[in-house]
Amino acid sequence: MKTECTQIKSRFQALGKREIRADFDWGSISSDGGALLLREVENRTAIVRRFAECFTDFRDPRRIEHDVVSLVSQRVFGLALGYEDLNDHDELSKDQMLAVAVGKSDPTGNDRKSLKDKGKPLAGKSTLNRLELSAQGDLSGSMYKKIGLDEEKVDNLLVDIFLESTPIAPPQIILDVDATDDPLHGNQEGRFFHGYYKAYCYLPLYIFCGEHLLCARLRTADNDAASRTVEELAPIVERIRNRWPNTQIVVRGDSGFCREELMSWCEDNDVDFVLGVAKKTAD
Template identity: 50%
Template sequence: MEFQSLGRREVDQRIGLLDRLAACFTDHRNPESIEHSVRDLVAQRDLTGERRVREQDRGNPLAASSTLNRLELGLPESATSDRYKRIAADSDAMDRLLVDLFLESYRKPPRKVWLDLDATDDPLHGQQEGRFFHGYYRCYCYLPLYIFSGEHLLCARLRTADKDASSGSVD
């Protein structure tokens, strides 16, 4: 599938990305108290400030940033008991989704796959948990690991910068 000329909505309509990504979360909130579904939160999560204002101006109610942060901060082991972080991501399901999307982009699965492992700095501003000064990048940062095959993202891991760039990979 060729998506370079398509917008986010068109891609979502073709492959059901938002529904599939939302299915990677478990929502332990009280259904009667939910204003924004997990799918709505996932859809809003990638909107920049300017786009969020435009969506709001169109009459689309948006979740507060504290609600959106719950997508990222909820932990599976505590989501049933934590009052504020009741949405938990299943990281294994997200990994499977990225690989499934990669495989679905081919008519038949490729015979060989070349993996490109990239670690890059994600500079921090403030006293975030896990911050670490990285001498190479000369800043406090995280050092996420990304695994690509061509243009396809297959895996992403947020890591602290006190690790070697190749940490988590195998020969």
């Protein structure tokens, strides 16, 4: 006997002459429709593809079903959709909408080689975890790590994307340096308590120019807020100067970056700076 449970339709207020209704008798359903917008952005900018080119795949191509581009795309799009935890991808591996955004030719996953992977067009958490644990160097002889990462290429890519976004050299740019807390919820390596944030956390360093991210460097919380700032700023400023030699560069930060090392470096390299000064507490 034919069931009637999928025949219900909900009608909503019309939009002009357009009828709006919800049908519950369709096939696969996804709550991640925004993935298609991410796909359109990627098709225009190729940012994720260029990011994937910073990796080197030492895996046997005859034995893989997810190339580096699709793995990086899946992880980046997942983060943009709010799925930060790798565990989410055990369920997302079946999401056909995300598979379309990633560019899978078989978004249903029905053509997967392994029977247990049928219906899962995307990678699971274990495969993505191996991607995130990528190391530098030649990994062709490694048993477990088979995807290498060139960190210098990633650093250069962030600056290049910023430079390409502005075809005409601006008279002035401001580089904002900042440190913030990345709370920890377990016994991760490099776990330290930070007195200001009153929590166990990492203390990553960020460098922005407007809305453009130029640097994101993970650091442990036992370091000063300004730790490694000069080391990260120097190659960024050099790359910008090579493209825009006449642009004034200003470094801006709060009192946590008011350090002699940073100010001396700025003065020696013709970089202006605006840094906060901590309030002196009463005795």
